[in-house]
Amino acid sequence: MVSEPLHPGLNQVGDEWVVIDFETASSRGTPCQVAALRFRDGTEVDRFTSLIYQAPDSFYPFNVALHGISPEMVEDAPTWPEVCGELVRFTGASPLVSHYAPFDMGVVRDACDFCEIEWPSLRYTCTVSISRRVWPGMQSYSLPLLCTELGLSVDEDLTHDALYDSRLAAEILGRAITAKGATGLDDLLSKIWLFFGEVAPDGWFGSRARANAAGSIPEADLDADPDSPFFGKVVVFTGELAMVRRNAWQAVAAAGGQPSNNVSKKTNMLICGYQDMLKLAVGKTKSHKLQRVEELHADGEHIEILTERDFFRLLGGIERPQANV
Known part of the structure; x- marks a missing residue:
């Protein structure tokens, strides 16, 4: 043929x-x-x-x-x-x-x-x-x-x-x-x-994203467990994390979630790390990302706000693909 x-x-x-x-x-x-x-x-x-x-x-x-x-x-x-x-x-x-x-x-x-x-x-x-x-x-x-x-x-x-x-x-x-x-x-x-x-x-x-020199955000692993709390979710981080931000992105992507830098109507979760008040704009008490989520809440959008401890707790309950062996 x-x-x-x-x-x-x-x-x-x-x-x-x-x-x-x-x-x-x-x-x-x-x-x-x-x-x-x-x-x-x-x-x-x-x-x-x-x-x-x-x-x-x-x-x-x-x-x-x-x-x-x-x-x-x-x-x-x-x-x-x-x-x-x-x-x-x-x-x-x-x-x-x-x-x-x-x-x-x-x-x-x-x-x-x-x-x-x-x-x-x-x-x-x-x-x-x-x-x-x-x-x-x-x-x-x-x-x-x-x-x-x-x-x-x-x-x-x-x-x-x-x-x-x-x-x-x-x-x-x-x-x-x-x-x-x-x-x-x-x-x-x-x-x-x-x-x-x-x-x-x-x-x-599964087929997965490479990290590149430009520091691009990894793509969700579609072979991840569909029961993962992050599967199919768009996840944004704000504030300083105990882990390197890229490692946090990779953890979300490996669990089937899509990390993102920006809050939008497509966002499902905002993970909040420690917020250094000196890094905020004058007169502000919240990060721009958290403010944006609150604005979207007021417009009827549902975006879950989690602490970094919540994030680690959810990660701790995820089985990796090797468990399917």
């Missing part, structure tokens, strides 16, 4: 990657379809697709309505251990790419756990994290809406088909590489300060 290059100028980028997508019968551990597309120099050169057997009682009506895959369609399909082995052989040493990798890599881990087989060794990245850095401020980073924002044609009748969604994710990655003037996937991640995530037999860690 050979296709046209993803985007003008991508036929000589000189690297190789595999875009992957799963559909599930119900929970993350019940994959019923997988598609993996191999791209070399910006052009699709091979593909692996398969339905995956799941017991009839594992299918939720909601999931079936989304992707149209019924228990009858998979009754003769290979099981997950068989498909996983084929998928690993197809992938080889190439990095995986998916749109919202926490879900797709979670499918791999949970399905292996359910079948009591070893996790494979995979290296991966996420086009949601990439898109947030290449095109900040989008209204939505969901697959169909992001594609529409980027001018890509989307057939709503085909979304939630693993093969179709893989192709859309590949188009997004191709445009991101072009937008940043990168020579390929590795160069793109270097330019936007992201590391690959990894799954291995002895553990896993």
Whole structure:
């Protein structure tokens, strides 16, 4: 299978990657379809697709309505251990790419756990994290809406088909590489300060932000525990902290929160450290950030104000990804 290059100028980028997508019968551990597309120099050169057997009682009506895959369609399909082995052989040493990798890599881990087989060794990245850095401020980073924002044609009748969604994710990655003037996937991640995530037999860690020389704020780790008190929250610090501010940012990002320097309507938490009164403007008794939160409170916005002790207490209750080993 050979296709046209993803985007003008991508036929000589000189690297190789595999875009992957799963559909599930119900929970993350019940994959019923997988598609993996191999791209070399910006052009699709091979593909692996398969339905995956799941017991009839594992299918939720909601999931079936989304992707149209019924228990009858998979009754003769290979099981997950068989498909996983084929998928690993197809992938080889190439990095995986998916749109919202926490879900797709979670499918791999949970399905292996359910079948009591070893996790494979995979290296991966996420086009949601990439898109947030290449095109900040989008209204939505969901697959169909992001594609529409980027001018890509989307057939709503085909979304939630693993093969179709893989192709859309590949188009997004191709445009991101072009937008940043990168020579390929590795160069793109270097330019936007992201590391690959990894799954291995002895553990896993998510695709995460690098600290750069300019001191940029790290991006939330979307592979973090969704039950973390910081997951999905925008967190701002004010005042002097007992820990280095960058370390506090990294702790929030590792817990799935998004650190920010500025208070806005998107802010969910303000963490207040020690306030040196000599550093405040003349006549002021509160930092500008705390004043701004109080103004937003008066306008009906809900922003939680926490002490640094509260922050450490919440951090102390968070399990790190290594606990999933």
